[in-house]
Amino acid sequence: MSTRETASGSGAESDLDYDDLGLVAGLEIHQQLDTATKLFCQCPTEIREPEAADRTFTRYLHPTRSELGEIDEAALEESRVDREFEYLAYDSTCLVEEDDEPPHELDAEALETVLEIAQLMDMSPVDQAHVMRKIVVDGSNTSGFQRSTLIATDGEIETSEGAVGIEDLMLEEESAQRVEETDDGVRYSLDRLGIPLVEIGTKPDISTPEQALEAAERIGMLLRSTGKVKRGLGTIRQDVNVSIADGARVEIKGVQSLDDIDDIVRTEAARQRELVEIREELAERDASVGDVQDVTDVFEDTESGVIGGALNSGGAVMGVLLSGFDGIVGREIAPDRRLGTELSDHAKRHGAGGIFHTDELPAYGVTEAEVAALREAVGAGPDDAVAIVAADTDVAEAAIEAAAERAEAALEGVPEETRGANDDGTTRYLRPLPGAARMYPETDVPPVEPDPSEVPEPELLTEKVERYQDEFDLGEGLAEQVAYGKHMPLFEVVVADGIDPTLAATTLESTLTELRRDDVPVEALTETHIASVLQLVESGELPNEGVPDLLTVLAEEPDQTAEEAAEDAGLGGADEAEVREAVVGVVERNEEQVAEEGMQAFSGLMGECMGALRGKADGDLVSQLLREEIQKRA
Template structure:
């Protein structure tokens, strides 16, 4: 069934969002290190950690942490000249950053939330290596808010202020390489209630929250600075948390595909139950493939590995059944096998293929006792890996008999998802004893102007047209625009440069990301003061982008746009008119248009168009 054919109301779709947004503060949440992202080659040292789960105050182990711990991995971290002992987990954290707390309270106000009387820091157990300590520090700051969508209100259950995880740099056979530059950046997590009942409403709610966050002017922008987790379930399915959605535009498609997956899994479970399906015991079938032509299986065996199989009775045709675009039930099995180090699985719904012959398939079925209505899944890998992986496949196949498992899944670029781990539980949280409680005072924090309100103000008070006003208000340089107009720079000039000019330069291959706010403000001041012609803007900005250490004035010199006075401008224009004296005599002022282009080309941005136009008209008038 196409996702567009689903009746979400009758399926009982319920969804909720968790929005994670980095704050653009000067320092990190629990130390004084800067929040600047570094390049991996800037690292000056590394450190290594091995992480293990710990029990909660009640003596319980979290299921997600326990499964993660079964994968023995080494975690290496890139450290920089700005990395401190708190980030390395060699020193207790400082108090909560006051700037981050203030921004988070602004966000709470925009979400119509009540701020708690006292903030207590908690530790959230995380042993995937993304925190050197093995846990993430988090605080509950706000509760009971609400936003509006075209399909009705969506409640905001909680607002958390927490530290960002380390950036994953590289997956390795022995573990993961992380970078510590991102670890500890202040992050807000906003959780909605399970009030969302359609994919479109999920997208609209995410866009509304995103607009409110950007209205503070104090959140980081760019890829990876905001992530959405989406919780999805249908009436006969189960709650599934989808992690790491970075593009708001894909949220509706992601929900659609998860509904499809759960509906297909429910249907598969019903059919399997009605047919009396079951999962058999795992079997070592290495001997069947001793002379195989399969490169994957042969490669595993040549390294001393094994081939393990599990019979899936009455599963024939279901393992290869599509449950999301280009993903099948067998892909789900494969995800679980990969968690234990296998490269994937083969199954009889797709065999013979990949070098596996029909004779080998027949022998495989015979050895595990599978008939024509049954399926068989196999894993070829190093012996211990093969054994762990086939047990994971067996467990997932048994879950397929029940329907949809509760789990955490990762978002793929195409809107589909993959298995990550079980859903975490309450056993992963316990108090942080190194950071004292804080009593926040929201009355001292002003409520920011909404971006939608800025659009109206930019039109009404600054005279920008609707399109440019919206571009600036929703653009990543909105705070810089506000600084520019507060300093007296012409609003249209500032908006055009920050949105149109920089976009044009980027398309021309100029590295505009190297331009700092000081660069841009300096150039705007020079144009506004008449010291740089608008026509020279692009050349000066391109020069600064190539040589960021220059001042704006030095860039003007390097671009050859300095030192042109009124007399020299008039001399150059008079020379152009003189060279075209015959045309001027014949056409009079009608020659203006063609000569204007020639004058501007010769002056190369050394004078603004208004001045050139005025002088050119005077010089033509003298000769006609």
């Protein structure tokens, strides 16, 4: 496969040769496990609506030192942003989730599942697994750290571009779900906190965007093969580590869609190349970053709404001279993102709305005269740029200092950092890369000794597709839908209980989809509902044609059993005499059409017969009796 592609950079398309760039990438896949309880307590793993919360509490979090007395740089920067964290608690929330009680022992079901995953990736389990604390002070965990356990190492998966090593497999607790920003900080929901999460980290063996996507797809298939992972939006997240030869390792967090991975890698490689070129140009200009200055006086009579609003509230305008940066701050380094956007991302971390810079001014109500006065105030020459922040004085000072630090990093090239994935395939700054000081032992949870000897190796989804075709006589398309679908574990259960495989497959993959399109609330259906409906068909108490109607009734009134719903809705199976009576009635009402068209009237009358029977009769029986009645009169 060719490693030369087209990617966007500096406002124009340019060829990227990934071999020449020295592209290196690795993946971290985070997948929620579908266990009955959470990793360190007995609370359920179901996601709740925020409106269901029955109480709240607040916390302030601060970083702690590791056993060696060190403080992690990423946690330290996070703590500089003064925020209150509010947590939504539910009737199922326990003291462990609130960090008011020590965690319980590691969940056995979760451990067994990750050992299955380790087998599928040819990994070696550790002799003894120790729970570690990973410092997290962004509010996503009430304790101020995430508990993480190394379970297995040294595995491998295959891609069309070569093998990709699997470095480690971790069992972790999921973070709390971010609900919204508040005036004082962030609001989180505790329903997600503590759900078992497997983290799979690859080695940096990936050399093209396409290989990154293929590796992620392969890992996703292996995870789903266990039948023990959660499905749906937010249950799997991909982080991508990317670097080029002259760049630096950048971790990109929170890639929600698998299909975005190749675009993320492609865009990040181009961004790093642009930053390397900016570094070289700044070096030729002998560029530097000056000291932060108060330039409020320049804007005393400004008509700029943003700046005027800050000053009218008693704020200030702080600026910094960027010597040699003229034309560079406004330079595009990724689609619709400029070096100035990077500076702005850092400023926003401290509460500012962003920055203004002279590559984009005059604009936003700032006049040409004010730009000239600003340049004069900081001593800027024609090759220089100036960045400013208008906000409350403390905020403005902290924000412009952060922007200045990012400008200084541009002199070095590509900073090592953690970035967040945007919906458009670009990324934004989040925080510095975490270091070793982030981890230290968890003393409240005893170590465990993983025993893979009794853990069966799951059947791969690709193997399931072949088996469903051979054993159950399903078509290739339907077999693939079932194997890769979220209802695969239920399909296995009901077929083992004697349900016809074709009926089970079409119900799970076709009927439910059609009902969802018709706005039937199928999410209210439980596995018990669906299995009970299929059992009624298997026992002859419900015809195949009654399945959609009965599922609809159960979805709208989920407190009923399938038997109760079928009886109340009159969906029980009709005997042959009742079916014949209904068919005769339809034929007699359409006597003239039958006389004129004969058997050609069959199709139209068949639909009318099924409607008259309201799903109480099997279609084959209705068809047989209708043909008989038409032939009598033809």
